[in-house]
Amino acid sequence: MSAPDGPVGTERSLGQLVSTATSEMSALVHDEIALAKAQLRQDVKRGAVGGAAFAAAGTVLIFSLPMLSFALAYGIRTWSGWNMAICFLLSFAANVLVAGVLALIGVVFAKKAKKGKGPQKAAASAKETAAVLQNVKPHPRSVGPAPAVGATLDRVGDKASAVARSSS
Numbered sequence: 001m002s003a004p005d006g007p008v009g010t011e012r013s014l015g016q017l018v019s020t021a022t023s024e025m026s027a028l029v030h031d032e033i034a035l036a037k038a039q040l041r042q043d044v045k046r047g048a049v050g051g052a053a054f055a056a057a058g059t060v061l062i063f064s065l066p067m068l069s070f071a072l073a074y075g076i077r078t079w080s081g082w083n084m085a086i087c088f089l090l091s092f093a094a095n096v097l098v099a100g101v102l103a104l105i106g107v108v109f110a111k112k113a114k115k116g117k118g119p120q121k122a123a124a125s126a127k128e129t130a131a132v133l134q135n136v137k138p139h140p141r142s143v144g145p146a147p148a149v150g151a152t153l154d155r156v157g158d159k160a161s162a163v164a165r166s167s168s
Helices: 014-063 065-080 084-115 118-135 149-167
Strands: none
Touching: 014 065, 014 084, 014 118, 065 084
16 A cells, blocks of 8 residues: 555545556556566576586587596506506596586576576466456446535545555
């Protein structure tokens, strides 16, 4: 609910109520747009992390193979005394294992980014807000005799509370 624009104890006019309702609906639409942007930004960030992990896996596989293969192969040869060909195969297998772990990390982040329902959540929230606003109807006016002055003020107060309830 909004605070009255005038001094305490005075009633707001219908124009003030409409103005307040319009500004609150405008703020609601702006907030929905901001929410959609934030959720989309989060999904894009997750996708970027997954892509970076895939790039890191490729980089490790391509650029570290010669250096790591030689070092590991000669280390295995020194430790075990096996043939150099077997040592190089074991070295290659270790490099492929590291690249596979990095690729799995990339897959996990890519799935998280794909599961992110940011835009769908924002669209559902906007549709729900629109549905609620469509069902808001003004209170019917009585066609009977004109009410007393005190009764008119009560009806205006009822309208103000109805507008406040519909906009909150």
